[in-house]
Amino acid sequence: MNMGASTTAPWREASANQTRLAFGQALLAIGERESRAVVLSADTQDLLGIRPWIANWPDRFIEVGIAEQNAIGIASGLATTGLHPYVCAYAPFIAARSMEQIRNDVAYANQRVVIGAAASGISLGVAGGTHHALEDLALMRSMPNMTVIVPADVNEAYHATLATLDIDGPVYLRLGGRTPEAPVTEDSAGFTLGRASRLRPGNDVTVIACGAMVELALKASDALKAEGIDARVLNMHTIKPLDREAILQAAAETSGIVTAEEHRFAGGLGGAVAELLAVERPTPMRMVAMPDEFAVVGPTVRLREKYGMSAEAIVAACKSLVG
Amino acid sequence: MAVGNEVRSACRYQARIMITIGHHDCRLSDDRETGERMNEARDELLKRLENEARLLRRNLWRALRAGGGGHAGGSSSAADMLTALYFHRMRLKPSEPDWPDRDRFVLSKGHANAALGAVLAQAGFIDDALLDRFYHFESPFGMHPDIKVPGVEMCTGALGHGLAIATGMAYGARIQNKSFHTFVMLGDAELHEGSNWEAAMAAAHYRLDNLTAIVDHNKIGQSGRIEELISLDPLADKWRSFGWEVREIDGHDMGQIVDTFDALPLKKTRPTAIVAHTVKGKGVSFAEDTYLWHSNSVDDEVHARALKELGGA
Numbered sequence: 001m002n003m004g005a006s007t008t009a010p011w012r013e014a015s016a017n018q019t020r021l022a023f024g025q026a027l028l029a030i031g032e033r034e035s036r037a038v039v040l041s042a043d044t045q046d047l048l049g050i051r052p053w054i055a056n057w058p059d060r061f062i063e064v065g066i067a068e069q070n071a072i073g074i075a076s077g078l079a080t081t082g083l084h085p086y087v088c089a090y091a092p093f094i095a096a097r098s099m100e101q102i103r104n105d106v107a108y109a110n111q112r113v114v115i116g117a118a119a120s121g122i123s124l125g126v127a128g129g130t131h132h133a134l135e136d137l138a139l140m141r142s143m144p145n146m147t148v149i150v151p152a153d154v155n156e157a158y159h160a161t162l163a164t165l166d167i168d169g170p171v172y173l174r175l176g177g178r179t180p181e182a183p184v185t186e187d188s189a190g191f192t193l194g195r196a197s198r199l200r201p202g203n204d205v206t207v208i209a210c211g212a213m214v215e216l217a218l219k220a221s222d223a224l225k226a227e228g229i230d231a232r233v234l235n236m237h238t239i240k241p242l243d244r245e246a247i248l249q250a251a252a253e254t255s256g257i258v259t260a261e262e263h264r265f266a267g268g269l270g271g272a273v274a275e276l277l278a279v280e281r282p283t284p285m286r287m288v289a290m291p292d293e294f295a296v297v298g299p300t301v302r303l304r305e306k307y308g309m310s311a312e313a314i315v316a317a318c319k320s321l322v323g
Numbered sequence: 324m325a326v327g328n329e330v331r332s333a334c335r336y337q338a339r340i341m342i343t344i345g346h347h348d349c350r351l352s353d354d355r356e357t358g359e360r361m362n363e364a365r366d367e368l369l370k371r372l373e374n375e376a377r378l379l380r381r382n383l384w385r386a387l388r389a390g391g392g393g394h395a396g397g398s399s400s401a402a403d404m405l406t407a408l409y410f411h412r413m414r415l416k417p418s419e420p421d422w423p424d425r426d427r428f429v430l431s432k433g434h435a436n437a438a439l440g441a442v443l444a445q446a447g448f449i450d451d452a453l454l455d456r457f458y459h460f461e462s463p464f465g466m467h468p469d470i471k472v473p474g475v476e477m478c479t480g481a482l483g484h485g486l487a488i489a490t491g492m493a494y495g496a497r498i499q500n501k502s503f504h505t506f507v508m509l510g511d512a513e514l515h516e517g518s519n520w521e522a523a524m525a526a527a528h529y530r531l532d533n534l535t536a537i538v539d540h541n542k543i544g545q546s547g548r549i550e551e552l553i554s555l556d557p558l559a560d561k562w563r564s565f566g567w568e569v570r571e572i573d574g575h576d577m578g579q580i581v582d583t584f585d586a587l588p589l590k591k592t593r594p595t596a597i598v599a600h601t602v603k604g605k606g607v608s609f610a611e612d613t614y615l616w617h618s619n620s621v622d623d624e625v626h627a628r629a630l631k632e633l634g635g636a
Binding site for chain 1: 423427470476477478479481483484486487488489490491492493494495496498499501518521522524525529
């Protein structure tokens with residue numbers, strides 16, 4: 001993958017291969033371009049790398065403390081005055097605890113609030129089940145007016161955050177922990193909201209993945225190729241609005257769909273794809289996702305393996321559809 | 324001089340605009356030209372406001388009848404303060420509801436929407452006829468405030484939201500060097516929601532003296548007396564301990580209400596909490612001071628009895 005000169009971009013170095021830090025770096029670019037942007041922290045200044053923002057624009061920074069409900073309420077109030085708030089928070093807390101504030105004050109009121117939700121999925125593996133966010137996509141995508149984005153790597157996190165400059169409504173940006181050593185998306189590809197990117201061609205079977213699972217989907221595709229199976233890989237970075245066209249096309253052109261996500265089976269990417277296909281074009285599907293249980297304590301990679309969110313699981317699911 | 328030095332534009336407008344609310348077109352018309360109030364004698368001011376408050380109560384009961392019932396208790400306890408806000412204290416342009424420099428009002432206790440709708444109609448934000456469509460199919464005027472209605476700043480009524488939102492509005496004024504003041508009205512039982520105290524902490528920390536919280540302290544929640552649910556006492560001290568400047572008033576004494584509003588902010592660098600002692604259902608004897616009228620049915624007969632007590636048709 002040719003990353004060209006961009007590999008040396010200052011934002012990339014500062015992101016240290018973490019999507020949550022790429023969000024903070026993108027905010028710096030937003031701060032230069034949009035004087036209405038305001039950043040809120042729920043005691044998350046380092047989590048999302050916003051200390052440079054605080055240094056640059058102290059008047060456009062608000063620390064609310066460990067009070068997620070308050071962060072969303074204040075953000076909504078700021079937005080009504082014409083400002084563009086960015087809320088920096090932990091996914092497991094902001095999505096669940098302040099769900100009602102997000103639904104009423106942000107989604108129903110349709111206010112321009114961007115939520116940067118770090119530590120999503122099981123990226124805080126050893127912190128335990130209280131600190132995993134495995135239902136946030138289900139919560140966020142069930143609300144009208146919401147845009148839900150799951151970047152696959154630092155490139156995408158950076159460009160998706162920049163894309164919020166043009167989204168006049170609420171956004172949930174799901175940020176994980178450490179992402180692939182080598183980015184899986186092209187920096188030059190930028191980010192097109194609601195348009196899945198096809199990272200591998202293939203007409204035997206399709207893998208639709210988001211977030212950290214995109215890297216594993218590519219590994220699975222490579223492994224399947226060696227066995228003579230061409231698996232298309234779609235990076236479904238936007239969960240809402242869903243790229244219906246790309247999904248329906250994949251359903252028409254390949255023998256089945258495998259979804260892959262670091263989220264529970266219920267209500268996430270797999271659910272979104274299944275809701276579409278069940279109505280529009282019933283298609284054999286397999287879902288690679290977290291089972292209906294709370295994860296044990298462990299490193300993220302070990303947990304992914306234990307609960308079947310692995311390249312091997314994607315390979316097996318694909319084979320079951322083409323076999 | 325009770326009115327204060329600022330030229331306040333509430334009620335000094337001529338509006339005849341077409342607005343769109345959802346699928347409905349509503350014609351607003353209001354040709355009242357009431358002129359400057361700056362020289363109005365205090366007793367005349369109070370008399371005017373008391374008359375407006377009586378009309379507000381008649382209108383909120385009218386809306387309740389249109390809806391077949393609703394939150395008479397908390398709407399009535401808030402009526403006098405709402406009147407003083409919209410007809411005296413707040414700088415507003417009903418013909419331009421999104422005027423960026425307008426003062427903000429958030430009805431956090433959104434179940435009192437019958438009162439908010441009534442005052443918005445009287446002030447000229449919405450068509451008076453909308454009051455007769457309370458709860459009606461696809462009406463923008465339902466049980467709780469909807470931001471799509473001109474003059475409504477936020478969709479509220481899920482309790483414990485408004486203070487944080489108002490804190491954001493007040494902070495937004497500071498960031499943009501705007502002079503508008505933000506008011507939020509809270510129910511007393513609403514203060515059981517812990518999110519209020521998150522916002523109370525933050526507003527005091529950020530010294531938002533452009534923010535005023537009004538607690539409609541009618542002492543009664545949906546299930547009974549608050550004292551028997553979960554006690555709030557000492558309520559004023561709670562706000563003080565959070566860093567707010569507090570004044571306790573009789574929320575039905577128009578003189579006290581006006582004097583307090585005119586004195587805002589009570590203290591530089593502090594948000595103000597007005598703990599307003601009120602009577603749930605105020606103005607209609609059978610609805611007063613009882614949880615049974617937190618929300619209740621209103622038919623033609625009940626409506627007629629209420630209007631008879633309110634008088635001043």
